[in-house]
Amino acid sequence: MAEFAIGDADFLLDGQPFRILSGALHYFRVHPELWADRIDKARRMGLNTIETYVPWNAHAPERGTFDLTGGLDLDRFLGLIADAGMYAIVRPGPYICAEWDNGGLPTWLPASGVRSCEPGYLDAVREYLGQVYRVVVPRQIDRGGPVLLVQIENEYGAYGSDQRYLAELATHTREAGITVPLTTVDQPVGDMLAAGSLDGLHRTASFGSRAAERLAVLRAYQPTGPLMCSEFWCGWFDHWGAHHHTTSVEESAAELDALLAAGASVNIYMFHGGTNFGLANGANDKGTYQPIVTSYDYDAPLDEAGSPTAKYHAFRDVIARYHKVPDSVPPPAQPLPTPVTSLHDPFPLLALTGQWEQWSTLPTFDDLTPTPRLVLARTQIAGDGPGVLVFGEIRDRVTVFVDGVRLGTLLREHHDEAMGLPVTSGELTLLIEDLGRVDYGPRLGEPKGVIDGVSLNGQALTEWDVLPIDAATLPDRCPGSVDGPAVSGPLAGPVLVRASLTVEESTDLFLDTAGWGKGMVWFNGFLLGRYWRRGPQRTLYVPAPLVEAGGNDLVVLELDTMIDPVVACAPRARLGHTEA
Template sequence: MSDFAIGESDFLLDGEPFRILSGALHYFRVHPDLWADRIDKARRMGLNTIETYVPWNAHSPRRGVFDTDGMLDLGRFLEQVAAAGLYAIVRPGPYICAEWDNGGLPAWLFQEPGVGVRRYEPRFLAAVEQYLEQVLDLVRPLQVDQGGPVLLLQVENEYGAFGNDPEYLEAVAGMIRKAGITVPLVTVDQPTGEMLAAGGLDGVLRTGSFGSRSAERLATLREHQPTGPLMCMEFWDGWFDHWGGPHHTTSVEDAARELDALLAAGASVNIYMFHGGTNFGLTSGADDKGVFRPTVTSYDYDAPLDEAGRPTAKYHAFREVLSRYSTVSAEAPPAVAAPAPQFSVPLGEPVRLLTDPAVWGPASRHATMPTLDDLGARLALFRTELDGDGPVLLSIGEVRDRALVFLDGDPVGVLERDHRDRALMLPRGRGRLEIVVEDQGRVNYGPRIGEVKGLLGDVQLGPDLLTDWSAWTIDLDAVPALWDSAAPATGPGVGPTAWRTSFAAEHPVDHFLGTDAWGKGIAWVNGFCLGRYWHRGPQHTLYVPAPLIRSGDNDLVVLELETMADPTAHFVPDLSLGPVES
């Protein structure tokens, strides 16, 4: 057991000055069988600590549930950090941002009208306390003063960029202490006077988040905190990507120079990210600062380890900088990985959503259009019969986030939130109207957190309100098993279609699934959801971690929502994350 404390100018480990050299590694973005590999590479780069967020909504997808299986086994992750001889920082939120769906806040929180999220409001605080008790039950025995690796715990996350409610922050800190956390607590904010004041707590160490002008930012932090160690809790060494944008990268030389300046000033650091990993499933979030921009599946972040866990030029540059301030392992840096297997297999046995929606489950009936939240869905099909004249205007109050419109099975158009689409012309006002609605990820930053998804407001045909809707929730977890009950289609077809195939592998090694010839959809390997793809890019591969691959036959399932120009699965030798910004 060790004692860890905040001193007059340093962190103190058993009474001696200790500099935290940390890297962000989110257990929920990395296959658990690869945690040890990523942690070991952090140690070999020269880090002594691993930091992770905790995503409330992943652990609690439904009220009353707290899941710690597989990729959510936080306790196992922290034990592996300790086994590697490293320390840990835990940031449980309750809000985490992290470019993660809804900033980590469960969607079910918002189903009760008037719940005051991220402020002192009794119903929200009751839910937060239950969550913190559950997650901190895992962390409490793993604190450094109990023989574990955990040095620090963070209260909330960049709260000064959101609100100014010290009573709320005090309540969250009190819940953490009540749950048995005895290690020091910290807050983090961007180093401006306003944010540090609004997001800080007396008696809790303030830390900063920034990626440039280190000396200036540390000086601002010191102005608002005359004593205590200086720390950049998020040293941004890269950035994340949005669908339709460039792949963001940062200069290796600039990042290394800023890291050197930070350490030369005597500060501690948490490199965000050391290894970004992947937004598997439908876990990526979105921005909306006037324009809705969903985040891509890859969370490569241009980090020292790429999405597949391989050292980059930034890894070697950071290792050299760290060696000036601490002892770096004498072990050689990890070797360059061999290219992934390259081959192609045809997709077959399509199951078409519009042909027989019943294969996806029973329909529910609604007098007016329900939201996706009403259905508990991320993707759904809505159908009604039209009995009018045409052509005629179809209009919708608001689209969140994407709607594919079909008339008698023929595609009519797409309504997209980022284009602010709300209406399109139908060629006739008679026939079977079907709308496939997709939630592309909940906003993770700012005032639009928690907003309802689906088609909001009235759905009208000309001046008339459309009623009598049938709705099919598309259970994405059940897609890989569709063929157990559905007869595959033959010949060409339109609309959302599930495809499957098998491929052989000699050994379980990383694979990269090329998606540039496909439209927009989701893919699974051996029942595991790899995430979304989209022809918009920038990324045109989905990462398939080696532990998902079986020696012998493997199953690939693809749900294509638009048009698949080439119904073939192309596995390629490397990541394709898209053109970089100029």
């Protein structure tokens, strides 16, 4: 048992000054068999604490459920931190941002009132926090566990200023048995630090540069107690169609040095970013919709595959000026195997069978249960000659077919809303895709799919057959076989294809997607995530625990066109061009 408290100038561990040297490591972005490895590498960089968010929507995709198994076993993760002799910071939100789908908020929440005192939202939040705190309470430091701090909300000052809402969260947190100090975090600009906290919650800041200046702003809003940058941004995230973000090793190390020289505590965001496995990536929309890529490498000290970077060694050197660091460092990355294999037996997605639902008007994704990420919708049209198809609003991608012939694709980010049709008779089919829900700002919680329906030549289209596609089970519904014919030459989607990839031993892999168009990949049944020719990302990370010695089953859903339809692996990550 130990006591952790906030003193007049320092954090106090059993009454003695204690500096938090933390690194962000999200258990839900790392394969659970690799948690211990990543935690140990944080320790060897000189860190003493691991910080993590908790993603509500991953644990509770449907109300009344709460998954704490496998990659969502928060208790096991906290136990591994304790086993490594480290401490923990837990940030359960309920809103986390984190470039995560919908900022971590489930799609089943009320359509309005999130991050407020709206009764329906607060009732759901209490249920959620109750589940989280059942795990966290016995893992607190005053009960022999590793947890030092729990955060209330997340950068709330950038969203609202409802002190009653923050007080409700803090009260419920205390009533649930959390006894360690409670914190908030906000950017040290404007009045965000005032709006995002309240008396009794210790204010911390988030920034990645101008450390001395921003600590001074934080001190103005937090006159006593330890200074802490609880999100020291040492890198950044990427959007599809943009460049790969990197930050200068030397400049980041200098800012970390300035933080430590000022006596501040720090949480490096991210120490290890990991991967947005599945379809968990978020998006931003500040006038233009920008979905986030599958990799969450973040240009962090530990790269996507868990190898130390130049930033790792530079940060370790900085920390060593102020605190003792372990003697050993992790080995450098080695080139990974580059096996190649063929794709086989294409199966058209439009031929997919299942339980088609009948709707008089085209539903949004949020009208469907459970909420899908892909939907096929079809109706009969009976016009004469060409026409114009008009959509209310597209969120986020729609491909249009008439009698199985692909006519084009519309994108939300282009503000597309209409398409000319050369013919207006036959079966109209739409393939609608959610590319990631907005994770920051006022568009949280917005519905997905086609909003406000579709019209043809000014007449609303009705009588739709709708097939929600469950991405988790899609490979099981693909009748193709690796014993079927191999694909030769370019391949047009939407189509499912299979491959068997042989490796000598279990190892990390990077699938090379440069010759593919746009789609998703399942490796031995596990959905790795999305790929997209537009980049910047050109590889998909396959963690070693998924890879079996011998044959491995791959299923690829190509939604666009494959120029080079083979499965190849790259020796290292290819995250795309940088701004420089």
